[in-house]
Amino acid sequence: MLKVNQISKTIKGKVILNNISLDLKQGEIYGFVGRNGSGKTMLFRALSGLMKIDSGDIIYNNYKLHHDVTVFPNLGITIENAGLYPEFTGFKNLQLLAKLNRKIGDQEIKIAIKRVGLDPDDVRTFRKYSLGMKQRIVLAQAIMEKPELILLDEPTNSLDEEGVKLIRQVIREEQERGAMVLLASHNKEDIKLLADQVYYLDSGRLVDEVYSHAK
Structure with a gap:
């Protein structure tokens, strides 16, 4: 279980994350969509411990980030290079x-x-x-x-069609193994085919749950 309670972050006077709350379950794939600069990558950086938040709490399996741990145990994340x-x-x-x-x-x-x-x-x-x-x-x-928790930021970017299919299969296999997967992607097919639940971010705010469906 991943609980995100009203987290916010401001950098150089600009609000990057604005009062975001989430309650996510193990074994599910969650999609995060939004325009460039909407806050998807910053949210993932906050959840991974790579960026400290100004307020709010991030708790995974009873571990409170930056209180009990600096990085969650059993975390996998894709970041550039x-x-x-x-x-x-x-x-x-x-x-x-x-x-x-x-x-x-x-x-x-x-x-x-x-x-x-x-x-x-x-x-x-x-x-x-x-x-x-x-x-x-x-x-x-x-x-x-x-890992039990996997954060994937644009995992199919720069891949050809065959590569995209393979990586989607890997993501499904990780879910079947029991991992919770958070997926940010501009590829609408990634989100449509993989995500059990999708959230929309705009200017650092979680403004909508786009859809939810059972696989």
């Missing part, structure tokens, strides 16, 4: 990240890389990856430890 080292291969990058939590070994890393359609033995460095490959390896790092 994910702090990956350009001079290392995708596998080496994920290997280094995995050592932080020491939850998984090389075999689990290779499985995650294969799931997103990449070769774990590819000797190319991250610097030489195409945009689509970078998108895939970032998703691999988000799911490799089988």
